[in-house]
Amino acid sequence: MAMSPQQMQPASEAELAEAIGAAAGPLRILGGGTRPVGRPVTGAALSVAGLSGIRLYEPGALTLVVGAGTPLAEVEAVLAAEGQRLPFEPMDHRGLLATSDAPASGATGEPTIGGVVAANASGPRRVQAGACRDSLIGVRFVDGAGQVVRNGGRVMKNVTGYDLVKLMAGSWGTLGVLSEVAFKVLPAPESAATLVLEGLAPEAAVAAMAAALGSPYEVNGAAHLPAEHDGGRTVLRLEGFAASVAYRADALAAHLAHFGTAGQIEGGESAALWREVRDVAAFHDAPGDVWRLSARPADAPGLAAKAGGTALYDWGGGLLWLLVAEGTDLRARLGPFSGHATLIRAAEATRATIAPFHPEPAPVAALSAGLRRRFDPRGILNPGLME
């Protein structure tokens, strides 16, 4: 195992298990160190970057198994070579969190697939293809006692025992350290087009997105960009075989005619636009804290108005990115609503005082705490990160 006083970097799952089993105190779990979200964690750095490599890839079965430390870019390149992709379009947090040049100490700054899973990072296509957790079909991880655990596998239908795969997705390294992850992947489409509606107010934009997502035209991206940044465009993406995309683009434009005349962009321009939506490019260099709300789409415009600041609507309004003044306790400002708010970008001091993850009702919080105690009895895995 590669070791320095600051950091452990096991080269195998067995070494990872050994490192965790022998740990004397808290561990700070690192993939690429590009997503410093949650309560700041202090502890010895434990990097999974050494658990890298494609373990199995069967394009004909739409199945990929990969070491958790494998760079996301490598995973995407391997899939692209076979005309396939991760269905859920994982967000790259580097721009938003400014971690390109300044990753968490001891990390490479290169997003890893394990980090994607730990964050359940999903992009615009989530509205149709589901989140990271929906494509994840198997995990191997080491729990807080140093025990290797397997759950799920490499087949896409599997109800054998409890689904710890879902539990691990989005658990931010607090239940176990991922060593291997398996996905159902999908064919990449031949063609994509984006319809653009200009000048809609947020309520109208959300209504237009609801009409689009409720249509049979298989819309797999529906976003409304901030007026301040992008003139308030409402964008709707269609993907598939070229003839089918052309047909659906016309049909959808007609379906939405009462919201205005839709323009259309394609190719590289469309791809670049959706990367900007995915990575919340509008807020990259803007000062302020960034919150991420998961809400009922129809509630989103009201929540954004209450929040003040700048809003980016993704997932038809189901995902609301808000840029507000530093140190704002947004939950206090919004009051209770159906959904939850996560503080994604803020100074460490703010993340230490305002809970980054939405506080849960007592009985649910008790279940979450109970699971953490069982999977990490010594409380050493990213302790406190989600609390």
Next chain:
Amino acid sequence: MQMPEPDPAVLAKRARIVARLQEVLPADAVIHDPAETRAYECDALTAYRCPPMAVVLPASTNEVASVLRICHAEGVPVVPRGSGTSLAGGAMPTADSVILGVARLREVLEIDLENRAIRVQAGITNLAVTDAVEGDGFFYAPDPSSQLACAIAGNIAMNSGGAHCLKYGVTTNNLLGVTMVLMDGTVVELGGPFMDAGGLDLLGVVCGSEGQLGVVTEAWLRILPRPEGARPVLIGFDSNEVAGTCVSDIIKAGVLPVAIEFMDRPCIRATEDFARAGYPDCEALLIVEVEGSAAEIDEQLGLIRQIAMKHDPVEFRESGSAEESRKIWLGRKSAFGAMGNINDYMCLDGTIPVSSLPFVLKRIGEMSKEFGLDVANVFHAGDGNMHPLILFDANKPGDLEKCEAFGAEILKLCVEVGGCLTGEHGVGIEKRDLMEVQYDPADLEAQMRVKDVFDPRWLLNPAKVFPLPASAPRRAAA
């Protein structure tokens, strides 16, 4: 099938428990007459039966909570039951248990078309959910073949699938939130009409937990807009291998059919005798269905035809009308009925990597000869979810045991090639004792820890999912 000995202490206070339940429920919602509890002695795994101590049919979340508080206080095991269509024995009672049926929780509570979600009580049938939104052009995607009868509560417990999950996913991918009552009577809300979990994904682990973590009383489900149209094609092949390769080639080509169904010769023969769907006489056939507008369907079917033709099919029959589509699906949909017509059968649902299809089918054929029991295969090939149907004669002594032994060998084979014991039916009691084939003790321990948190006394459906020796210390400590 071994079940734990009923707890004599619980049996001894039967009258008191019934009386306490009657205090919190209407008279007709507590069934304790042995003549009537017999109706709940098994689910669709009819080989195993045991009448419960009592049956309760609460009509609200509050009533469910009251029942569970009493059972928790009295230390009575509770077996949640949807519509009783489990093929794995998920709702099989023990003599000391109370069956908690959700049959009276059947309301649609809220339809939110704008946000593409519906809130229902969990006892509603799967098909009734689609019925509620169909007029507005929406549907609920998971479609287990029992969808006319099965309850959403059971779908959530077993994470049910169906024929169309290649495109739309299974229950867990279409479940947004639940209201659930824990064994001690605490009511929790997990998720809701929004898209992802705020903290740990508890909803994700509840779905598929076979009624062992809580009793789900309400659910938020994702509904989807109906596609413009759908059309199947039937492709016959003279070998299983070639049919298997064709499945893989279709997937690789970038077409994402909504369903790819596979039937082998024994199954084709039996369904032809039964339903006369006019299937070709061949070794294997695929039914591939695609969706979209008429032009999109034509394009996709054109591509599938190109791929299929490379494999020299015995027949390529494209549906040209609703009637032709119905006939193509007729045999597939009557496959289970056809088998039941011939004999008793046991239906397995192990999943395998699609690439292992030919090998696994060949091995099943060989094992069929070794065991002297016929087997027919009909399954969801796109996602590798097999459904071998083993035929046996329940009246012939020893046949059931032989059938179970054969079934176990098939499931071990599924695990050996990288698959799993069950793709959509669940473990229940049926596959409980095979769990160690797929999982190491540490893997099972991790799963049991989850139950420890939700149900520390192991009172909810305790004798399911985990091999009895593995769960014994926890059940005993409760």
